[in-house]
Amino acid sequence: MPExxxxxxxxxEIELGAKPIEGxxxxxxxxxxxxxxxxxxxPVLVTSxxxxxxxxxxxxSAEAYLPYALExxxxxxxxxxxxxxxxxxxxxxxxxxxxxxxxxVFLAGSKGAWGNRLLVVLRPDEKDPSQIGELExxxxxxxxxxxxxxxxxxxKAWGDVDPIALxxxxxxxxDRETYIPRPGSSSRLEDLQAQLKRSQLLRLNLDQSQAxxxxxxxxxxxxxxxxxxxxxxxxxxxxxxxxxxxxxxVYAPYEKDLYANLIPxxxxxxxxxxDRFLVIDPPPxxxxxxxxxxPPRNRWxxxxxxxxxxxxxxxxxxTQGLRAVPPGGHVLGxxxxxxxxxxxxxxxxxxxxxxxxxxxxxxxxxxxxxLNPLGVNCIxxxxxxxxxxxxxxxxxxxxxxxxxxxxxLFIFLEKSIEQGLQWVVFEPNSPxxxxxxxxxVTQFLTGVWKDGALTGATPEEAFFVKCDxxxxxxxxxxxxxxxxxxxxxxxxxxxxxxxxxxQWSGGSEVSE
Numbered sequence: 001m002p003e004x005x006x007x008x009x010x011x012x013e014i015e016l017g018a019k020p021i022e023g024x025x026x027x028x029x030x031x032x033x034x035x036x037x038x039x040x041x042x043p044v045l046v047t048s049x050x051x052x053x054x055x056x057x058x059x060x061s062a063e064a065y066l067p068y069a070l071e072x073x074x075x076x077x078x079x080x081x082x083x084x085x086x087x088x089x090x091x092x093x094x095x096x097x098x099x100x101x102x103x104x105v106f107l108a109g110s111k112g113a114w115g116n117r118l119l120v121v122l123r124p125d126e127k128d129p130s131q132i133g134e135l136e137x138x139x140x141x142x143x144x145x146x147x148x149x150x151x152x153x154x155x156k157a158w159g160d161v162d163p164i165a166l167x168x169x170x171x172x173x174x175d176r177e178t179y180i181p182r183p184g185s186s187s188r189l190e191d192l193q194a195q196l197k198r199s200q201l202l203r204l205n206l207d208q209s210q211a212x213x214x215x216x217x218x219x220x221x222x223x224x225x226x227x228x229x230x231x232x233x234x235x236x237x238x239x240x241x242x243x244x245x246x247x248x249x250v251y252a253p254y255e256k257d258l259y260a261n262l263i264p265x266x267x268x269x270x271x272x273x274x275d276r277f278l279v280i281d282p283p284p285x286x287x288x289x290x291x292x293x294x295p296p297r298n299r300w301x302x303x304x305x306x307x308x309x310x311x312x313x314x315x316x317x318x319t320q321g322l323r324a325v326p327p328g329g330h331v332l333g334x335x336x337x338x339x340x341x342x343x344x345x346x347x348x349x350x351x352x353x354x355x356x357x358x359x360x361x362x363x364x365x366x367x368x369x370x371l372n373p374l375g376v377n378c379i380x381x382x383x384x385x386x387x388x389x390x391x392x393x394x395x396x397x398x399x400x401x402x403x404x405x406x407x408x409l410f411i412f413l414e415k416s417i418e419q420g421l422q423w424v425v426f427e428p429n430s431p432x433x434x435x436x437x438x439x440x441v442t443q444f445l446t447g448v449w450k451d452g453a454l455t456g457a458t459p460e461e462a463f464f465v466k467c468d469x470x471x472x473x474x475x476x477x478x479x480x481x482x483x484x485x486x487x488x489x490x491x492x493x494x495x496x497x498x499x500x501x502x503q504w505s506g507g508s509e510v511s512e
Contacts, residue, residue: 006391007106007455011433018439021420023448026344026412027336028239029073030082031329032202032234032266033066034226036201037114042240043082049074055200058174059318061116065253068076068314069329074332077340082247088227094118096154096221098213105214107203108221115224116143118201119169121264121418124158124216132216134180135192137201138173141318145172149222158216166218177201191212231261237327238269245419246413247276249335254281254326263300270304275415277408278305280395281326282376284360286310288367295374296395303401306381306394308377312353312362312387324360327379334389335408344412345453347405347493349393353379356387377404391440392493404489413488417441421484429482434467437484441465445488455489 022355030043038044046052052070068081073081080498094115095104108115117140125133129393140146149165150156175208177199185191212335234252241247250270252262261504263280270278282291282301286309296307316323330353338348363378364369368390371378377391392404401407421440427433442465448454449462456462466485476483 018443019423020438021416021440021444023444024248024412024415024419025080025246026248026408027078027332027339028080028082029078029251029332029336030244030247031066031069031073032063032083032084032237032250032252033069033086033255034061034229035066035085036060036084037066037108037110037112038083038085039086039110040085043237043244044079045082046070046110046175047080052081052083056085056164057114059316061258062318062323065326065329065398068316068325069251069253069332072312072325072330072355073333073336076330076353077337079336079340080246082241082244084234084241086229086233086237088229088233090224090225091227092223094221096120096219101204101207101213102182103207106155106219106221107205108224109199109201109203111224111226112271113224113226114139115147115198115221117141119146119149119173120202120219120221121166121170121432122158122214122216122219129158129216132181132188132192132214133195134178135198136170136179137175137177138170139175139201140169140173145169146220149218149423154220154222156218158218161218175201188356197495203217229255229258231258231265232260234262235265238265241269242273244277248408248415249332250276250278251328251332253328254283259283266304267300267302271302274304276304277404277411278302279328279331280305281311281328282307282309284311284324284326287361288363288371292370295376297375297397298393301397303394303396303398303407306377306389306404307375308379309371310359310363310379310387312356312379313358313360324359330354330356331389341451343451345409345448345451345491347403349377349389349392349404351387351389352385359387392495394468403492404470405497406492410488410491413445413448413486417443420444424482429477429480431468433482437467437482440467441467441484441486445486448488453491455491461489463467487499 022072038056049071091111093111094108097104106120108118110306113437119508122132123134149169177399179192179195190207196202250266252266266278269360270276273402298330308331311324312327312330313322325410334351335348338346338351340362359381368378372391375395378394380390381387394401394407396406398465445463446459449459454462464487471483471485
């Protein structure tokens with residue numbers, strides 16, 4: 001209560017009624033897996049495929065699927081994703097050390113075997129060939145490509161470099177960066193070192209003796225390693241991921257040696273937090289009979305996960321041909337697109353999958369009739385309609401949580417209400433507060449109902465909100481607990497559309 005000590009007119013601001021609840025994000029995903037290069041310290045937010053490739057590179061290995069997953073995610077409508085680059089135990093940076101030096105002069109921008117494909121070209125200055133006039137970096141597709149230019153050497157003086165072979169090799173490079181010392185700089189190398197701080201490919205580490213010995217020529221880095229991938233390398237990210245509120249989708253592309261043990265860890269992460277949903281890939285090469293004989297639901301029963309089958313065939317820039325990749329990244333993009341266009345209550349199914357040339361296995365209707373009840377969501381090639389997601393089931397056997405959109409709708413509602421009611425904490429726990437809470441939640445759910453996410457002709461049929469003496473005991477009040485009961489009737493997808501057709505001879509309509 002304010003204190004008034006002198007006569008006068010006083011104005012007070014007070015809050016009455018409901019406070020708005022804003023809906024939380026539903027399509028921010030986290031991707032865990034191997035990338036070509038990039039930071040490994042923690043989750044990194046990327047908002048475009050261009051940004052991802054600048055930070056983490058592109059496709060680089062036949063069995064590292066994360067770059068393909070991110071491409072599929074953004075192609076299909078994804079907007080925001082956190083990337084966790086998983087490296088193995090014992091991973092090392094590639095580097096180059098001058099003869100007689102104790103520290104490397106060139107260091108790859110991050111750990112990993114990718115640095116062994118990095119070429120550093122120090123071109124001579126046109127006016128003074130003994131000085132460095134330009135630094136160029138080139139990341140070639142394969143280590144073998146460097147042998148045509150370098151042989152077994154890691155350094156060649158400029159006069160020993162075959163200019164034609166160098167030009168051909170640079171033309172094959174996927175990533176190239178060029179740095180030119182600024183005119184008037186007191187030290188060309190120090191200036192280049194400062195410029196390279198913004199590079200994702202290379203760091204220049206100079207002392208005075210190295211600066212004197214570094215001359216124009218071509219230098220190759222070596223010693224980079226991806227290490228041995230272990231389950232712990234994935235789990236090391238979990239504590240940081242738990243702190244990121246906006247994450248609602250989780251995905252780790254298929255990893256052969258860790259698959260069976262990794263999925264339960266990811267599921268446990270989602271079920272612990274109860275605010276995120278896991279998308280799972282099947283192992284490659286599986287047939288519908290294989291999945292029916294050993295249903296994924298038997299191993300990973302959960303209302304917080306869904307599995308999609310089969311793998312997709314896409315164009316691969318590495319081989320310049322088609323190859324099979326796991327479907328999860330593309331599926332998450334469809335989730336994001338559906339959320340944006342229709343809302344999280346719309347099942348992410350009967351939606352086209354973009355950027356796909358074909359399927360690793362063409363599922364027929366009869367085969368899906370076996371897989372669908374087992375919680376396996378099929379991706380089908382439908383005549384005249386293209387490749388579409390043709391399933392919307394979780395891995396739960398509980399009928400209440402059968403559908404992906406129902407589970408994700410409840411995640412959205414629960415998280416939105418939780419964040420939207422933070423203002424209630426430490427408020428006087430009285431009927432006045434209860435009324436404001438009821439009004440706040442009711443206004444939010446009315447908006448959700450108007451968006452078509454809840455069934456019922458009226459708000460009263462779609463949901464209820466209770467916060468009064470019937471929801472709280474005397475013990476609750478004494479212990480500072482405010483209890484709100486909320487019930488909603490979610491919209492479920494029309495999974496089976498049935499037409500009953502009969503002959504009609506005319507006349508009056510036939511009554512049932």
